[in-house]
Amino acid sequence: MGVSEELAVRARHAIPHGVNSPVRHYDPYPFFAERAEGCRMWDADGHSMIDMCNGYGALLLGHRHPDILGAVTEQMGRGTLYCTPTALEVEVSELVRGNYPSMEMSRMVNTGGEATMTAVRLARGYTGRDKIVMFAGGYHGAHDTVLVKSGSGSASMPASAGSPPGMADHTIVLPYNDLEGFLDVVESRDDIAGVIMEPVMANMGLIPPRKGFLEGVRHTTKQRGVVLIFDEVVTGFRMSPGGAQSYYGVRPDMTTLAKALGCGFAAAAVGGRRDIMECLAPGGTVYQASTFAGNPVAAAAAAASIHTINGMAGSLYPRLERQCGRLAGAVRDAAADCHMPCVVHHIASMMQVFFTDGMVHDYDTAKRADAHTFSRLFAGLLERGIFVAPSQFETAFLSAAHTDQDIDMVARAYQDALGAMAT
Ligand SMILES: Cc1ncc(COP(=O)(O)O)c(C=O)c1O
Structure with missing residues (x-):
């Protein structure tokens, strides 16, 4: 054996x-x-x-890219968790905004799933509406709202057991790349808080958007006051230093980043329009928190990743x-x-x-x-x-x-x- x-x-x-x-x-x-x-x-x-x-x-x-390892090792020599703000966190959000101008403000979190969970909650809290639109076969992490007809490892199950059916009732799942079908739904309802989407689908195999699809989704969500969330957990830094939004020239209201943000470390971010992001506690009424959010090791990895990626x-x-x-x-x-x-x-x-x-x-x-x-x-x-x-x-x-x-x-x-x- x-x-x-x-x-x-x-x-x-x-x-x-x-x-x-x-x-x-x-x-x-x-x-x-x-x-x-x-x-x-x-x-x-x-x-x-x-x-x-x-x-x-x-x-x-x-x-084991030397720039990332070097930054993380240096930081570990100075401490691994403070739970009080650091200059590094400020630097990361400023760097993120430099690459993703749509992310006027951002918070660091630990995983992509945490980022999308926060983005969805913010869309609901900001609009006062409940429904979230996603596209079948998209994957946005392992939380109830987005685990409906989702891709990746959950592709074998239409919904997860343990997720109350009432939760899925708040998720509207539409076919990707079908702009007409999307417009029919979004233009006929007033209860949609947000649309969460991978701009390029990468969790049902790889499926790029049809010409005009992202632009059409952007146009209508803006008209209807629906928060458009680009889940760039995969495409962020991968399609370009400014992700898919820069590659296609489409500006979402909110963005989630993870994966390549930390280049091997658990670093993620959720960010977007200032008026939406300021709904977060403590000043706002939408709650999000984590002991390890913005921890200095992850922040060091993220800052080094962005510097290195931008340099190359x-x-x-x-x-x-x-x-x-x-x-x-x-x-x-x-x-x-x-x-x-x-x-x-x-x-x-x-x-x-x-x-x-x-x-x-x-x-x-x-x-x-x-x-x-x-x-x-x-x-x-x-x-x-x-x-x-x-x-x-x-x-x-x-x-x-x-x-x-x-x-x-x-x-x-x-x-x-x-x-x-x-x-
Ligand atoms: C597009 C997308 N969003 C969100 C997630 C969830 O990220 P994490 O696994 O870091 O929670 C993934 C994970 O593969 C993903 O591909």
Whole structure:
């Protein structure tokens, strides 16, 4: 029995289903990680692999980037938790505003889910309305309002048990990329507090917005006094230093950031229009709090991440987009050579494969793709030393640490794995 297998047996007795987050589970058992550096990880059995999961997008700069480690180590020498304000927190919110001008004010929190929970509560508190619109297959964290027909690890369940049905009644779920359907609903109701959306869907595979969709959503929400929340937990810093909102030139009322904000540390932020953000306690009536919010280690990681990303931006984003386009093209060609019908989506440094012969533009069309074939691809890639997220309802991510040679190796592994599946 290998070390990962032994650990999996122990884990199943101590941790529900052996994992601390459901997306980490796959059959027969996940590999157990031991260390990582740059774009590589090593498992407990000594195998090395190229990481294309990249902390589900968090590791934009790769594992153990020296700037981030340096800032965090220096901060740890001065303390890890004060629970009174620090200059670092001010710096982070100022840096965030510099990259995301729509985030006139922001608060640091610990996770993406905490950020979206706060954004949704603020939308309700600010407007005095109850309903929240989201798009099917979007994932915004594991809290009741947004765990309805959501993507990522929850894609197998229409709603979570333990979430009272009355909660889901306040969530209106619409198909992504269907502007007419969206307008029909939002223009006919007066009880919608907010719309929360991933500007580019990255939790049901990867699905970019149709031309005009984001602009249409923005226009109507503004007209109807509905708070538009861009959940940029994945796209923030990944699409561009200013996220998807800068990439597409659409300014939301509120934004949530996490993942690449901390480049491997638990740093997240919720921010937006000053008049909305000032509804937060203590001065306002919307409550949000956390012992660890804005803790100095996370704040040091966030400040260093933003400085480093901004410093590299001119060369980093064009390189990632080029590498990602090349990889997607190679995967498309390999699948065509094997006569495997498939659609490959890519944008910025994100890519996903759908085994289907139809277009993929929303959750229904994403679910038509053959998830079983995707699981075989995942296993084939892992055998060849490439780690992508195990599920069809996720996305592969490149990082600053991937060289052209690394991407060539990844492309070859896709070609070999697809070839083996076709024979
Ligand atoms: C778009 C999006 N929003 C929110 C979240 C929740 O973030 P966290 O896992 O940090 O709570 C995720 C997590 O994958 C996400 O992809």
